[in-house]
C-alpha cells in the first residue's frame with residue numbers, strides 16, 4: 001500500500017457504464033493528496049468530490065451532462081461507498097481509503 | 112483470539128434447522144485441540160469431522176439420523192466452509208480456523 | 223374463511239410464522255398495483271394466487287404485441303384492450319374469490335389521491351420517472367409503504383420507500399427528477415423479459431411479507447440491485463434513513479400543490495422507435 | 504424471422520449481446536421442462552414469451568385446487584385436467600408461434616431417454632428426489648445441461664448441473680438419495696408460492712443465457728441459495744468440479760442399468776396430509 005496514491009475499484013451501472021466506454025468495472029489509482037480546487041495551492045485528502053472530478057476528466061468518454069451537474073453527480077445518480085449510500089458516509093466529503101469500492105448507479109425508471 | 116478455542120459461526124438451512132431447536136444461526140466455541148477419536152489419548156487440530164461429532168452431542172435436539180450417518184453428514188447434506196463446498200477444502204479433514212462460517216444445508220426436493 | 227380456502231391456501235398456511243392469521247391478513251388486505259406491464263404482471267399473479275382480498279390495477283395503456291415478450295398476464299387475444307382489463311381477467315381465472323378493481327384512467331396529481339387512497343400498500347410497477355415521483359409523493363401523503371420495482375436492459379432495482387417512521391421516500395434519495403432529455407424514459411430501451419419477472423416476483427414477496435408481518439421490523443432501509451449478467455447477480459445496499467429536510471416526507475404540511483408540475487409530466491417528443499427497422503438493420 | 508417477430512421480440516433484440524443472433528438461437532432451441540408445477544409454470548411462461556422455438560412439458564399430474572396458490576399457469580377451470588395440457592394451453596395464449604409438446608406420461612427409467620432425447624436443455628422443476636436423480640443421470644447420458652430448481656417453505660436452491668466439460672452432475676454432490684423415510688418428499692411440506700416464482704424465473708433466465716451465449720463460459724460451478732426471510736436473501740456458493748470418481752458422470756460407459764432401481768422409486772405410504780384439518784386446528 002502506497003501512501004501517495006489510493007487504489008479504488010469503481011463500478012458503473014444502471015446505464016452509466018455507457019458513458020464510460022461501456023465498461024462496468026474499473027480499477028484506478030488517484031493521488032492521496034489533491035488540490036482543494038482546480039489549480040489551487042491549498043490541498044486536501046482525496047475525497048469523492050475530487051473523484052467525481054477525476055472520473056469526468058480521465059474516464060468519461062461522452063456526454064458529461066449525464067454524469068455531472070454543479071460539480072456533483074446529476075440528479076438520479078446514487079453513489080455507494082462499499083455498498084453503503086454515500087449520504088451515510090459524508091457524501092462528497094468522504095475521504096477515500098485504499099481498497100474502497102465506489103459504485104455509481106443510475107436509478108432505473110423502466111418496468 | 113484465544114489459542115485454545117476456535118470460535119465459529121454455524122448455520123443450518125434447508126430444513127436442518129428444525130433439528131437444532133429451529134434456530135438457523137449459532138455461534139459456538141470449540142477446543143482447538145481434540146482427541147483423534149472418542150476417548151483417544153492421541154490428539155489432532157479440530158476439524159469438520161470433529162465439529163459434526165460436537166454438533167451432534169451438543170447442539171442437536173432431535174432425530175440424529177437426519178443429520179449424521181457413519182460419522183459424517185447423511186446423504187443429501189452439503190457442508191460449506193465460508194461459502195465454499197467442503198469438498199474443495201478437504202471435507203472432514205479441513206482444520207477449523209477462528210472466525211470460520213460453516214453452513215450445513217439440506218438439498219431441497221420440492222417444487 | 224371458507225372450507226375451500228383451507229384447501230387452496232393450505233400449502234402456505236402450514237408455514238411457520240404464516241398460519242391462519244397470515245392468511246386472514248392477506249384476505250383482509252387491499253393492494254394497488256400501478257402499471258400492469260412487465261413488473262405488474264408477475265407481481266399481480268402471485269398476489270392474487272396468495273389470496274390478497276382486494277387488488278387494484280391501475281393502467282391506461284392498451285395491450286400491444288411488443289408487450290407479450292414479458293407481460294405474461296396478457297395474451298394475443300387481448301391486443302388492443304386495456305392492460306388493466308386484460309390483467310384482471312387473467313387474475314379471475316387464477317382466483318375468482320378475490321375482488322379486483324380495474325382503473326383505466328391515467329394517474330394524475332388530480333385523481334391519484336382518490337384512486338390510491340383506499341389501499342394499504344402501493345406497488346410501483348410503472349415505466350417512467352414522472353409517475354414514480356407522483357407515486358412517492360402520494361405514498362408520503364397517504365402514509366403508505368411503496369414497494370418500488372424498476373427494470374431496464376439486464377438490470378433491476380427494488381426498494382420499499384416510506385416504510386415505517388424512519389424509511390426514506392423516493393425524494394429523500396432523489397430530490398428532483400432528472401431533466402427530461404436526460405431521463406431516457408421516453409425512448410423505449412431494451413429489456414430482457416425475465417428480469418421484470420424476477421423484480422416483479424420480489425415485489426410480490428415483499429408485499430406479502432409486509433402484510434403478514436414476516437417483514438422484520440428492525441430491517442434498515444436498503445435497496446436490492448439485480449444484474450442478470452452480474453456475478454453475483456444480486457447485491458444489497460444500505461440506504462439513508464428518512465431525511466429531516468426532505469421536501470416531501472420532511473414536511474408535515476406537504477401537499478402535491480408544492481411540487482412543480484413539471485415533476486409529474488413526461489415530455490416526450492417524436493414517435494416511438496421503429497423496432498422493425500431496428501431489428502432489420 | 505417473420506416481420507411480426509421483430510415487433511414481438513424487439514425489446515430484447517435491441518439488447519447488447521442479444522440482437523438478431525440471440526433471437527434466432529432462441530427460435531432454434533428446444534427446451535424441456537419437467538414438472539409443470541410451482542417452478543415449471545413461471546419458467547415456462549418466460550421461455551415461451553421470449554420465443555423459445557420448441558418447448559416440451561412433462562408432467563403426469565392433474566391440476567388440483569391446492570396448486571393454484573402458486574402454479575400460475577393453471578386456472579380454476581383446469582382443475583382435473585393434466586397440468587401439462589393446462590400449461591400448454593396457457594402458453595398458447597401468450598405465444599401461438601412456438602411449438603409446445605405435451606407429455607403426460609410419468610417419467611421412468613424406461614421412457615426418459617426417448618422423451619428427453621430431442622431437447623437441448625433440461626429444466627428440473629420436479630418435486631421429489633427420485634425424479635431428480637433420474638433427470639441427472641439422463642442429463643449425463645445425453646450430455647445436456649440440467650437447470651435445476653428446488654423450493655420448500657421459504658427457501659429455494661438453483662444450480663446448473665452437468666454443464667460443459669467440468670460441471671458436476673447432481674451425483675457428484677449427492678452420490679446417493681437419502682433414505683426415503685428421511686427425504687421428506689412424500690409428505691407435502693409448506694411452500695410460499697412466490698418462492699417458487701423467483702426460483703422458476705431464475706431457471707428461465709439461466710436457460711435463456713445458456714441458449715443465447717450470455718452465460719459466461721468461465722463461470723465456475725456454483726449454487727444459488729435463496730431464503731425469503733433471510734438477510735441477505737440470496738447467497739452464492741462455490742461448488743466442486745466434476746468428480747473423476749462420480750458413479751454417473753465419472754464413467755464413459757454409464758447407463759441407467761447400473762443404478763439401483765430404488766434410486767428412482769418414490770416409496771410413499773399413507774394418504775396425503777389433510778389440509779382442511781390442519782388448517783382448522
Ligand SMILES: [Zn+2]
Nearest residue numbers: 391394468471
Ligand atoms: Zn423523503
Ligand SMILES: [Zn+2]
Nearest residue numbers: 672675749752
Ligand atoms: Zn457426477
